[in-house]
Amino acid sequence: MAKYKFDWDGLKDKIQKEETSKKKTFEKDTRFWRHTADDQGKAAAVIRFIPDKDGNPFVKYYTHSFDYMVDGVKKYWIRNCINTFGYDKDCPICKKNMEYWNSPFEQDKKLASQRKRKLVFVSNILVVKNPANPDDEGKVFLYQYGQKIYDKMKQLMFPSDEDMLDPDFKSFIPFDLEEGADFLLKVKKQGDFPNYDDSKFSGQKPLGDDKKIDSVMAKTYELNEFMAPEKFPANEETIKTLGSVLGIAAIAPVVETVAKPKKEEKEELEDLSFDSETDSYDTESKESDSDIDLDMKFFDDLT
Secondary structure (H helix, E strand, O other), X not given: OOOOOOOHHHHHHHHHHHHHHHHHHOOOOOOEOOOOOOOOOOEEEEEEEEOOOOOOOOEEEEEEEEEEEEOOEEEEEEEEOHHHHOHHHOOHHHHHHHHHHOOXXXXXXXXXXXXXXXXXXXXXXXXXXXXOOHHHOOOEEEEEEOHHHHHHHHHHHOOOHHHXXXXXXXXXXXXXXXXXXXXXXXXXXXXXXXXXXXXEEEEEOOOOOHHHHHHHHOOOOOHHXXXXXXXXXXXHHHHHHHHHHHOOOOOOOOOOOOOOOOHHHHHHHHOOOOOOOOOOOEOOOOOOOOHHHHHHHHHHOOO
């Protein structure tokens, strides 16, 4: 019997490590802040967008999040898009979506819309006032948002000729610690989804005195971590997992997916925010922050 000796302790250790790693994959990142809506879908808070210690006001990248079927089982792809770094990276999903969008068949166009890449912005924020959760006040968080909120920032930084004709309009950098401004976040329900149109920047004012600014900046998070290569799947991995679904490879074992979305995974998806307004396979030009809630509704319907 001595011939067959196995390292069961080593096997148990390996299994535990795999389970721990899998659990961490779907843990909600508590560094991120989200508004809390009431029963009518309304929310209000005052936040301040601030740069990280390297002076980065935000990072932006693309994601894909959609369901697909393998052998009759529903799976989920929730990963960043490698085309964040340029189309020369040739994301297999984007490439296939382009084919689908140019197809004469409406079903193909629908698939392209469901699998489109979605634009995400991430910034550091200071929560100035949050009636729904006062414990957040005075704390620094990461905040994920979409094109609509970014457009409000962009208007202040790069005003149009029409903006400049308004005597009350003033151009400034909203992220500036001395001459920036608080952001009055107002959310209302429009149809099935929240709407951020009433949100706006207030008048310019310093974040605080030097002591407060130093304290706040010491708590900011480095944004470049979200652009690290390991945050983006290599094309080989995408093809290995989705090749049979996209019709570009033979069926291969599916990795890093689950048969049913876990609570933690669902919460992770709730932080993705993107738009259904666009009629293209790409959301770059017409992105809306209500898209965060499209993903929320999609996964709520599954439970």
